[in-house]
Amino acid sequence: MPIDVLLGRGLRAHVDAPARVRIDGDSVRAAIDALLLLHPQLGRFILDDADRLRRHVNIFINHDLIHDRNHLSDAVSDGDLLHILPAVSGGN
Amino acid sequence: MAASPRSGVESEAGLLVSTRKGLLVGRSSRQRREWQWSELHFGGWIVDYAVCDRRTGALWCAANSWQWGPRLHRSDDGGRTWREAATPAFTDGERSLESIWTIEPGAREGQIYAGAMPAALFVSDDDGESWRELTALTQHPYSEYWEDGAAGLVLHHIGVDAQDPHRLVVAGSATGAFVSYDAGESWEPRNDGLRLDNLPPDMAASASCIHSLHAHPTQRGRLWQQNHFGQYRSDDDGLNWVEVGQDLPGDFGFASAIDPSDPDCCYYVPLDFDQSRMPRGAALAVYRTRDAGATWQALSNGLPQTGFYQSVYRHALGQDGCDPLGLYLGSSGGEVFASNNGGDDWRRIRTHLAAITAVRAWPLNDA
Numbered sequence: 001m002p003i004d005v006l007l008g009r010g011l012r013a014h015v016d017a018p019a020r021v022r023i024d025g026d027s028v029r030a031a032i033d034a035l036l037l038l039h040p041q042l043g044r045f046i047l048d049d050a051d052r053l054r055r056h057v058n059i060f061i062n063h064d065l066i067h068d069r070n071h072l073s074d075a076v077s078d079g080d081l082l083h084i085l086p087a088v089s090g091g092n
Numbered sequence: 093m094a095a096s097p098r099s100g101v102e103s104e105a106g107l108l109v110s111t112r113k114g115l116l117v118g119r120s121s122r123q124r125r126e127w128q129w130s131e132l133h134f135g136g137w138i139v140d141y142a143v144c145d146r147r148t149g150a151l152w153c154a155a156n157s158w159q160w161g162p163r164l165h166r167s168d169d170g171g172r173t174w175r176e177a178a179t180p181a182f183t184d185g186e187r188s189l190e191s192i193w194t195i196e197p198g199a200r201e202g203q204i205y206a207g208a209m210p211a212a213l214f215v216s217d218d219d220g221e222s223w224r225e226l227t228a229l230t231q232h233p234y235s236e237y238w239e240d241g242a243a244g245l246v247l248h249h250i251g252v253d254a255q256d257p258h259r260l261v262v263a264g265s266a267t268g269a270f271v272s273y274d275a276g277e278s279w280e281p282r283n284d285g286l287r288l289d290n291l292p293p294d295m296a297a298s299a300s301c302i303h304s305l306h307a308h309p310t311q312r313g314r315l316w317q318q319n320h321f322g323q324y325r326s327d328d329d330g331l332n333w334v335e336v337g338q339d340l341p342g343d344f345g346f347a348s349a350i351d352p353s354d355p356d357c358c359y360y361v362p363l364d365f366d367q368s369r370m371p372r373g374a375a376l377a378v379y380r381t382r383d384a385g386a387t388w389q390a391l392s393n394g395l396p397q398t399g400f401y402q403s404v405y406r407h408a409l410g411q412d413g414c415d416p417l418g419l420y421l422g423s424s425g426g427e428v429f430a431s432n433n434g435g436d437d438w439r440r441i442r443t444h445l446a447a448i449t450a451v452r453a454w455p456l457n458d459a
Contacts, residue, residue: 014160045160048188049181056159086159 001026001078005035007042008085015041028059029072031082046084056087103455105412106170107420108142108151109428113446115139115153117171119456124418124432127441130171137163138191141407144454145197145204152177152204152220154192162191164206166220180206180214180223187212194407196250199257207247211238211264213276226276229262234281237299241265241320248406251307251315261315261329266301269317271329282330289321303346304406311355318348318406323360325385336385337362341372347409351417351434356384359391359411359419359435361404369403376400378409378421378435394438395421395429402427407450414455422448 005021012019017039025031036043048054053069060066060083066074076082107118107127114137117130137155140162144151151167153174166177181189187210194207202219212230214223229235229247238245243265251261260276263269270279283300290301301320307329308314315326323337323345337343342362351357360379364372371377377392402425412418419431421438426445429438 010159044179048161049183050185050188052188054159054161089158 001076003031003076003078003080003082005031005082005084008083010086011042011045011084015039015045017042025076027072027076028061028066028068028074028082031076032072056089058085058087059083060085103412103414103457105414105418105453106144106456107410107412107430107451107453108144108153108171109422109442109445109448110139110142110153110407110450110452111422111426111446111448112138115142115155116442116445117151118441119170120418124412124414124430125439127430129442133171133174134165139449140191141194141450141452143195143197143450143452146454147197147201148219150219152195154195154206156191162189164192164195164220177220178216178222180208180216180225182212182225190244191246193246193248194250196252199252199254203257205250205252205260207250207262207264209244209246211235211245211247211267213247213250213262215276228272228277229270229279232270232279232281234268234298237295238264238267239299241301249302249305251305253307253312254309255312259312261305261307263302263305263317265303266299266320268298268300269302269305269315269330282326283333284331285333286319286324287321287335288319304348306348306350306358308350308355309352314355316348316350316358318345318360320344320366323348323362323385325358334385336381337388339388340379341377344369345404346406347404347421349409349411349419351411352413353415353417354382357382358385359409361409361421363403370401374398374400376402376404376423378419378438380435391431391435391438393436394431394440401425405447405449407452408448410451410453412453412455418453420451420453422451424448 023034105120109116114132114135134155142153153165156162164177164179165174196205204216206214247264249263253259260272268283283297305317322343324333340362342364344363349359375397376395402423408422417434421429424447428442
């Protein structure tokens with residue numbers, strides 16, 4: 001099912017990728033896998049070396065934060081917007 | 093323990109200043125009085141450590157981002173341009189690399205070590221093209237007792253023996269010190285005799301909080317360490333430790349440095365105590381021994397003697413291996429001080445930087 005992934009400005013400051021990417025997937029995991037097939041350079045920015053969502057990166061399905069940051073098993077539906085955004089919890 | 097004999101001649105020096113907002117590359121005049129500086133590299137990234145591999149002239153930089161994670165970068169043109177290199181990674185599906193705290197050129201050609209948070213030791217055998225963890229360290233039974241320091245659970249010092257590629261000495265917070273004589277396939281803890289105020293006495297050997305540790309390149313077995321509760325010397329690879337800092341103004345501290353041509357010479361920056369972490373009396377001084385810790389000289393000429401409400405982090409004291417020995421000190425308030433005469437006199441050479449995490453220098457005439 002087609003969904004749109006929206007990549008935040010803070011992420012695109014480091015990676016050459018479009019702001020909006022249309023992919024197919026029925027879960028966040030499937031969506032991320034499809035996204036990384038198109039833009040593999042995003043992988044290390046979004047996922048850590050244990051393949052979990054990085055601690056200070058958030059993914060929203062529409063207006064809701066995902067629940068499963070480890071396995072990304074949250075379901076997505078046709079027409080959902082998946083926002084990948086840097087958290088404000090990190091900082092220096 | 094990479095051999096770095098002094099050149100015997102006046103030399104220009106290179107200096108890598110790692111800060112919590114990026115990296116500066118400095119190049120000195122021949123007498124190391126004047127400095128030319130690069131623009132800020134990796135602006136906004138936390139640079140935890142940068143070092144020159146004197147064998148190849150390559151510069152290595154460990155940069156980190158809260159959001160995007162750690163990266164390793166390499167420069168082959170003296171820091172003018174950088175390219176992202178392979179970054180060490182865990183492969184167990186459980187641990188995730190949070191930062192790289194040290195990079196140490198190995199004894200063999202193409203060999204480089206990296207110390208990480210969470211505490212782990214990585215090695216590359218192909219000049220940083222790929223990495224693997226030396227898992228025997230984190231699988232040691234004493235790892236059960238390792239606990240986070242304020243900055244996390246970190247392996248931050250690696251001693252490599254240029255004469256014996258099988259010998260390694262590592263230390264961390266709070267992992268204690270370990271020695272390997274088989275290139276990291278097995279490890280022996282080396283913490284007996286340390287005074288620790290945070291553990292029951294019969295647990296002192298298991299997980300001391302070491303802040304910095306150096307293995308001397310010319311005298312096998314000679315180690316120096318600053319830990320959470322004192323300054324120590326060992327003459328037998330850590331089998332026995334001798335407390336040497338009783339006369340220093342503070343048993344706490346992070347940074348230390350050795351003179352690569354004199355095993356009896358060591359430098360510390362004592363801080364008052366662990367709940368202060370500033371120099372006693374707000375007066376900054378480096379302390380030097382040239383007799384293996386029997387006596388100490390306070391080196392403060394040119395350093396702030398009033399109102400220095402800052403700290404000096406564990407990698408923020410470095411030496412350049414030149415003759416006379418150059419020393420470099422970076423503060424948590426973003427100031428860099430340099431001495432071109434073994435610490436007798438100091439000059440402030442940079443201000444207004446972010447907190448300085450590391451200073452590492454090298455003679456430019458051998459790279």
